[in-house]
Amino acid sequence: MIKLIQIARPQFLISGLALFVFGASWAILLGAPFSLSRILFGYLVLMPAHLSISYSNDYFDVEVDKYDKPTPFSGGSGILVNHPRLRRPALWIAITLILISLVLGIAFQIIYSFPIWFLGFAILGNLLGWFYTAPPLKLVYRGLGELSMIFSIGLLIPGFGYLVTSGRINQDGFLFFIPLMLYGLAFILIVELPDMESDRLGRKMTWVAQKGRSFGFSLIAASFLFATLFFLFFPLLTSRNYPVNFLFLGVLSLLPLGAGCIGLLKRPSEKPLVTQVVNGIMITLAVFLILVDGYVVSLAFSQML
Numbered sequence: 001m002i003k004l005i006q007i008a009r010p011q012f013l014i015s016g017l018a019l020f021v022f023g024a025s026w027a028i029l030l031g032a033p034f035s036l037s038r039i040l041f042g043y044l045v046l047m048p049a050h051l052s053i054s055y056s057n058d059y060f061d062v063e064v065d066k067y068d069k070p071t072p073f074s075g076g077s078g079i080l081v082n083h084p085r086l087r088r089p090a091l092w093i094a095i096t097l098i099l100i101s102l103v104l105g106i107a108f109q110i111i112y113s114f115p116i117w118f119l120g121f122a123i124l125g126n127l128l129g130w131f132y133t134a135p136p137l138k139l140v141y142r143g144l145g146e147l148s149m150i151f152s153i154g155l156l157i158p159g160f161g162y163l164v165t166s167g168r169i170n171q172d173g174f175l176f177f178i179p180l181m182l183y184g185l186a187f188i189l190i191v192e193l194p195d196m197e198s199d200r201l202g203r204k205m206t207w208v209a210q211k212g213r214s215f216g217f218s219l220i221a222a223s224f225l226f227a228t229l230f231f232l233f234f235p236l237l238t239s240r241n242y243p244v245n246f247l248f249l250g251v252l253s254l255l256p257l258g259a260g261c262i263g264l265l266k267r268p269s270e271k272p273l274v275t276q277v278v279n280g281i282m283i284t285l286a287v288f289l290i291l292v293d294g295y296v297v298s299l300a301f302s303q304m305l
Helices: 002-006 010-027 036-060 084-111 118-130 146-167 177-203 207-211 215-236 247-254 254-266 273-304
Strands: none
Touching: 002 084, 010 036, 010 146, 010 254, 010 273, 036 084, 036 118, 036 146, 084 118, 084 177, 146 177, 177 207, 177 215, 177 254, 207 215, 215 247, 215 254, 247 254, 247 273, 254 273
16 A cells, blocks of 8 residues: 555646646636635645646656666656566556546536536646556657647646636636646656666667757756746736736746756756756756745735735
């Protein structure tokens, strides 16, 4: 039981929660009424879907994971490699979590009288998580894993938080999709960097496996840079006043940008050094997300008061 729980890798749930809370807080800042019960219920729809990914990925990636050892942020949990008898239970846990997510999504839609397309949001999220590694699509094995991750992090998860809070999706709801998609791209590349050799051996067609670590570090730094530029220059491109300080967000974004630039300058090639560098980048990215969440949540509470 302890080994099965370890497969969940709860550190990744933190990022999903932060993105969901950001979307919900942004909806409140734009005038949506605050409903703690609706936000909590909405997250209960999202959480099992997000959690199931760890189990399905470990199950379908077990042959690739045999080639390497896991790191804090990559390579799976390693549990199913060392304990193959747990493969079948892990698969059923993944399926059960998806079913829980869908049942809760149906209940949410009925209780709060949401349009039927709300369920499409929940179904799409579960399908993307499952087919990231599962056949027949196996997105990450076809060079499409990055695109699915960009969509999930940049649009799907924060958009779901916005949707359950506001009850609709509009243009303002997607205002931050550009920087969030850029951070989503950086996130998946960070995860891929330590696993380049094992992914190649397992024919897992990640962008890093195809183009190398130097490419990965370069694209991470570029993603962070363009996200910072968005925060700094977007106010100059619109006449509307939004209830956030973009300059402040730009200053906060210097945290991951600085770490990304250090990674670009060092560009280590050996896995131990790569792991050290990407762990530092991932930590700064997580701190940035938490700080942004704290800022937006404080603004939302100030507005309600």
